[in-house]
Amino acid sequence: MSLNIEQIRKDFPILARETQPGTRVVYLDSTATSQKPLLVIEAMNDFYRRSNANIHRGVHTLAEESTAMYEGAREKIAKFVNAASSRQIIYTRNTTEAINLVAYSWARANLKAGDLVILTEMEHHSNLVPWHMLQAERGIELEFIPVTEDGLLDLDVYRTLLTRGPKLVSFTHMSNVLGTINPAAEVIRLAHEAGALTLVDGAQSVPHLPVDVQALDADFLAFSAHKMCGPTGIGALYGKADLLEAMPPFLGGGDMIREVKLRSFRPNSLPHKFEAGTPAIAEAVGFGAAVDYLSQLGMDAVAAHEHAITEYALERLEEIPGVKVFGPSAEKKGGVAAFTLEGVHPHDVAQILDQDGIAVRAGHHCAQPLHEKFNIPATSRASFYIYNTKDEVDLLVNGIYKVKEMFG
Amino acid sequence: MDDLYREVIIEHYKNPSYRGYLDPHDISFADNNPLCGDHIQVDLRVDENGIVTDARFDGHGCAISQASADLLMETVIGKPVEEVKQLNKQDVLDMLGIDLGPVRLKCALLSLKVLKAGVYGLGEASDALVE
Numbered sequence: 018m019s020l021n022i023e024q025i026r027k028d029f030p031i032l033a034r035e036t037q038p039g040t041r042v043v044y045l046d047s048t049a050t051s052q053k054p055l056l057v058i059e060a061m062n063d064f065y066r067r068s069n070a071n072i073h074r075g076v077h078t079l080a081e082e083s084t085a086m087y088e089g090a091r092e093k094i095a096k097f098v099n100a101a102s103s104r105q106i107i108y109t110r111n112t113t114e115a116i117n118l119v120a121y122s123w124a125r126a127n128l129k130a131g132d133l134v135i136l137t138e139m140e141h142h143s144n145l146v147p148w149h150m151l152q153a154e155r156g157i158e159l160e161f162i163p164v165t166e167d168g169l170l171d172l173d174v175y176r177t178l179l180t181r182g183p184k185l186v187s188f189t190h191m192s193n194v195l196g197t198i199n200p201a202a203e204v205i206r207l208a209h210e211a212g213a214l215t216l217v218d219g220a221q222s223v224p225h226l227p228v229d230v231q232a233l234d235a236d237f238l239a240f241s242a243h244k245m246c247g248p249t250g251i252g253a254l255y256g257k258a259d260l261l262e263a264m265p266p267f268l269g270g271g272d273m274i275r276e277v278k279l280r281s282f283r284p285n286s287l288p289h290k291f292e293a294g295t296p297a298i299a300e301a302v303g304f305g306a307a308v309d310y311l312s313q314l315g316m317d318a319v320a321a322h323e324h325a326i327t328e329y330a331l332e333r334l335e336e337i338p339g340v341k342v343f344g345p346s347a348e349k350k351g352g353v354a355a356f357t358l359e360g361v362h363p364h365d366v367a368q369i370l371d372q373d374g375i376a377v378r379a380g381h382h383c384a385q386p387l388h389e390k391f392n393i394p395a396t397s398r399a400s401f402y403i404y405n406t407k408d409e410v411d412l413l414v415n416g417i418y419k420v421k422e423m424f425g
Numbered sequence: 426m427d428d429l430y431r432e433v434i435i436e437h438y439k440n441p442s443y444r445g446y447l448d449p450h451d452i453s454f455a456d457n458n459p460l461c462g463d464h465i466q467v468d469l470r471v472d473e474n475g476i477v478t479d480a481r482f483d484g485h486g487c488a489i490s491q492a493s494a495d496l497l498m499e500t501v502i503g504k505p506v507e508e509v510k511q512l513n514k515q516d517v518l519d520m521l522g523i524d525l526g527p528v529r530l531k532c533a534l535l536s537l538k539v540l541k542a543g544v545y546g547l548g549e550a551s552d553a554l555v556e
Contacts, residue, residue: 364461364487364532368429380461394462394485423430424439424488 020314020322026404028054028310040374043409048193048353048400049378050243051224053307057246060306061299071295073272087298090305091288097308098219098238099229100255104287107254107261108296112220113143115239115254116187118291119216120147122264123237124185130156133183135213137162137170137199138390139192142383144218148187162188164390168195168344175204179211186215190222194384194398195344196327196353198226202233209234214260220244225323225351225402227316230255242300247307251300254291261287268293319403323352326401330354330410337417343391352401355382358417361424363397369423370397370416377413429523430488438488443498445481454543455484456550458535463490465539467498475506487532489525494536496520506544512537514555 026032029052036042044052064086070079072087088103095103109115128134134148138161151157160178163171170188186208190201201222205215216237222228223238224245230238237260241252256264266273266284270293275283284290311319328347331354334340339359344350358366363379370377378398381388388394399413447453447468455466463486470479480498484491500520501509517537518525525533538550545554 362485362487362491364463364489364529365430368487368529385462388462394464424435 020318020403022322022404022406025314026406028056029404030055030058032404035374036376037372037374043373043375043412045399045401045405045409045413046376046378047224047244047402047405048221048382048398050249051246051402052404053248053303054246054310056310057248057303057306061248061303064299064302069299072298073289083298086305087296087301090301090308093305093308093312094253095255097312098223098240098255099231101231102258105255105258105261107256107288107291108301109239109252109254110250110297111241111243111252112218112239113252115237115252116144116216116218117147118254118267119187119237119239119256120151122267122291123214123260124151124157125155126263126265128155128157128184131158133158133160133178133181135160135162135175135178135183135186135188135208137188138164139168139170139195139197139384139387140187140189141193141218141220142385143220144187144189144216145386164195164387167346168192168197169349170197170199170204172200172203172207176207179207179213183208183211183213186213187218188215189218189220190228191225191351192344192384192387193221193353194355194382194387194396196350196355197345198222198349198351201235205234205236221351221353224311226320236260242304242307245307246310248297248300248303251297251304253304258287261291264291266290266293270294272296314403320351322403323401324348326405326407326410327352327354329407330399330401330413333410333414334417337414337421339421340417343396352405353398354400355396355398357393357396358420361420363395365424366397366417366420369420370413373412373416373419375409375413375416429525429529431522434488434492434521434523437492437495441482441491441495443481443495444483446483447479447481452543454539454550456535456539456542458486458490458531461486461532463487463532463535465490465494465536467494467536467540467543469501469540469543471506477501477504477506477509482536486535489521489529490532490535493517493521493533497536497540501540509544510541512541512555517555 068082070083072084214236219240223240238255243249273293342356367379450468451471452469465484482494541554542550
């Protein structure tokens with residue numbers, strides 16, 4: 018079933034906003050953060066208006082209600098990525114914190130000097146820096162699956178790297194710059210054959226594609242609510258139960274304990290073992306509402322809509338003289354078009370587009386090594402989601418022609 | 426907002442008068458804008474009286490960062506180093522003749538931060554130098 022975009026647009030109050038007088042915002046920056054439907058905003062408001070209390074300890078009605086809402090959202094999120102149990106969904110602040118949780122808890126308990134972790138050249142800084150830090154602390158080794166000229170992972174080199182017996186392969190499911198949708202199931206299968214575990218950075222894939230952790234056989238999956246119609250400040254780590262059970266706690270404090278003595282503690286069971294302190298309760302409720310919203314649209318329909326928009330956008334952008342779009346062709350990528358315009362810095366492109374209410378991002382998009390690989394300091398990036406239309410792509414293209422004229 | 430791309434800025438961006446290097450030089454420093462990776466290098470010649478006799482910049486970045494660097498070189502030539510040390514954010518905005526939001530302000534001020542880190546002999550072009 019295809020999406021009714023006109024109806025969807027009405028669900029997002031911000032899309033009626035005029036960022037320039039008389040011009041409705043054309044929001045093409047969902048890869049950075051998505052907009053939020055009214056249903057999510059209302060779910061969080063209702064929580065604060067009706068149910069707010071701290072979770073898990075209270076016995077009064079409000080505490081019971083808050084706990085049920087917080088845990089109910091976890092169930093929805095588990096179902097959304099097809100986790101076998103909601104115990105396997107750990108709330109974090111975002112994808113970055115989920116990756117750091119694995120780097121601090123699993124990796125520090127299991128990796129020693131000389132152990133190999135494989136990453137890729139297209140990683141976001143959030144899946145590079147935690148491993149750089151571990152390298153400095155523990156002396157682990159890092160290797161990178163190269164990115165080919167057309168923006169794909171070089172799986173031949175990957176196979177060679179796997180012969181060195183890596184302990185972990187941590188990679189992005191979908192690049193936030195190139196848009197490349199990586200063959201996650203194959204990357205994971207090959208890693209498992211070589212005896213390595215896998216961590217999938219799902220920050221871009223979970224919001225835009227159907228993601229099934231059991232079908233992928235992923236050991237860990239990290240993702241953020243705010244890129245999938247939910248609020249900022251909350252994300253999740255999925256993990257295989259036996260791995261999570263064996264991992265030491267990450268942060269210490271309230272709620273993550275079973276028992277505390279003056280000189281010792283026993284950790285709580287999953288998932289609470291990893292959730293110290295009062296969590297982002299209203300945000301969890303919003304996350305659950307976001308998952309409801311996307312589930313009701315259907316992730317196959319979401320992916321199909323974005324594919325159609327991306328195909329059209331690439332076709333229109335590539336016809337502009339001086340524009341170069343990075344990454345693979347439309348069938349291998351999600352709704353991201355990072356491009357350069359000859360002779361004009363991406364900052365200037367973004368600023369002039371903003372004049373017409375068109376919101377794109379300019380910079381290295383937290384993927385500096387990838388930009389270095391392609392020998393460019395920065396790109397402009399337009400990205401698409403469920404509420405974007407082909408008309409908006411046309412506005413973008415007209416805007417780029419205007420930039421060319423100003424710098425002509 | 427079209428003001429942001431006043432003709433003078435586009436002109437300095439496309440045809441800078443002070444792009445290049447000085448060899449020999451008395452002061453040379455380079456740094457990046459961590460937000461966008463823009464890069465500026467500044468070379469200065471200073472005579473025995475402490476007067477800047479020549480200045481050049483090189484690097485890559487947006488029109489705002491490159492034009493402000495060019496305008497800044499024009500401004501500092503002939504000035505005593507002690508006066509260069511006093512230049513701040515407002516001086517750059519006056520040169521450009523525009524108002525800027527917080528993100529683009531970083532672009533505009535990069536060259537001044539690099540210049541001041543150079544004349545003060547510091548290791549890093551920090552924000553505090555131009556406040």
